[in-house]
Amino acid sequence: MGVHILSTGSSVPNFSVENKQFEDMIETSDYWILTRTGIKKRHLAPSSTSLTKLAAEAANNALSAANLKPTDINLIILATSTPDDLFGSASQLQAEIGATASVAFDITAACSGFIVALVTAAQFIQTGSYDNILVVGADTMSRWINWSDRTTCILFGDGAGAVVVGQSLKNSILGFKLCTDGQLNSHLQLMNTPKNNQKFGFIDIPHGNYNSITMNGKEVYKFAVFQVPMVIRQCLDNLNISIDEVDWFILHQANTRILEAIASRLSIPFSKMITNLEHYGNTSAASIPLALDEAIKSNKIKPGQTIVLSGFGAGLTWGAIVLKW
Ligand code: UT7
Numbered sequence: 001m002g003v004h005i006l007s008t009g010s011s012v013p014n015f016s017v018e019n020k021q022f023e024d025m026i027e028t029s030d031y032w033i034l035t036r037t038g039i040k041k042r043h044l045a046p047s048s049t050s051l052t053k054l055a056a057e058a059a060n061n062a063l064s065a066a067n068l069k070p071t072d073i074n075l076i077i078l079a080t081s082t083p084d085d086l087f088g089s090a091s092q093l094q095a096e097i098g099a100t101a102s103v104a105f106d107i108t109a110a111c112s113g114f115i116v117a118l119v120t121a122a123q124f125i126q127t128g129s130y131d132n133i134l135v136v137g138a139d140t141m142s143r144w145i146n147w148s149d150r151t152t153c154i155l156f157g158d159g160a161g162a163v164v165v166g167q168s169l170k171n172s173i174l175g176f177k178l179c180t181d182g183q184l185n186s187h188l189q190l191m192n193t194p195k196n197n198q199k200f201g202f203i204d205i206p207h208g209n210y211n212s213i214t215m216n217g218k219e220v221y222k223f224a225v226f227q228v229p230m231v232i233r234q235c236l237d238n239l240n241i242s243i244d245e246v247d248w249f250i251l252h253q254a255n256t257r258i259l260e261a262i263a264s265r266l267s268i269p270f271s272k273m274i275t276n277l278e279h280y281g282n283t284s285a286a287s288i289p290l291a292l293d294e295a296i297k298s299n300k301i302k303p304g305q306t307i308v309l310s311g312f313g314a315g316l317t318w319g320a321i322v323l324k325w
Helices: 030-037 051-065 090-097 110-126 182-187 217-238 256-266 284-297
Strands: 002-011 016-018 041-043 075-079 103-107 132-140 158-168 173-180 195-200 203-207 248-251 306-313 317-324
Touching (some): 002 110, 030 256, 090 103, 110 132, 110 158, 110 284, 182 217, 217 317, 284 306
Parallel strands (some): 075 103, 075 132
Antiparallel strands (some): 002 158, 173 317
């Protein structure tokens, strides 16, 4: 059974913050942020906009583009590291869009989350278990940032992107490779730091409490520039597709310099890299489906073209998918 991407959709909060606005808050400059990251602004969700609401908007956009009703969906996979509910927000998303016939679960794999979720969806389609699957990548990183930490607060934005995947004789997903290196976990974390221990008999039971995001930017940068070109090459080699046959590369939008370095290592023109991080910053699990949706809407991507998607981030995790559009 072929796995076909039927449609895409996305959503970002209305409120956005320009680099200049950070200059009064922390020791930074528009020039530093732009030249070191490529980011000009990012969208931030106010308290009235939940992760579920953002994900639902992206999902509804993808459903209308596929001409499907929410009840046509059998499975929802929500990739997020910032759920409204620690037990998972996929069921909240199911209720919000009225996809009453679906099973729903979350996947947590940070900025690689959408890649892992799309690969998972493909397995369920290939085994014939489900016909129509909604895959959403959504994150509200702004809620987990220390706004006085200049090394992280300027990087992230909030958003959501979605695709509907269905069964078809036409196969969109040609191949994939997923990787994890837990030894590097400490480079990028959002740790549970229990406090307010309560005594229960002889033991202390801590009360759950999450800290803000911490990142060793230099190490994550080096990891991305080394591992991402390698996983893309391995994936293409397995499919006997040469790098020149790829029309577009849609990578996790973390830093323009990372994308430039990867393009140079792959010996491809930077014009083949789809980038939108100047408008949104790093939206974690949303960044790839958001960029994909924009590239579809602007008619950059044409039927029959070959596309590489690649995510990387906390875990550390990374991976690539080769698509035939
Ligand atoms: O989505 C998950 C994956 N995440 C990533 O891929 C992020 C990967 N890392 C990066 O993109 C980059 O490492 C950063 C953008 C985070 C940082 O850029 P960098 O060129 O690696 O800067 P750096 O960490 O080497 O810092 C250079 C200097 C430091 O000052 P000193 O020690 O040289 O005096 C920093 O303290 O820049 C300073 N700095 C800043 N200055 C102004 C750090 N953040 C800022 C800031 N404004 N916001």
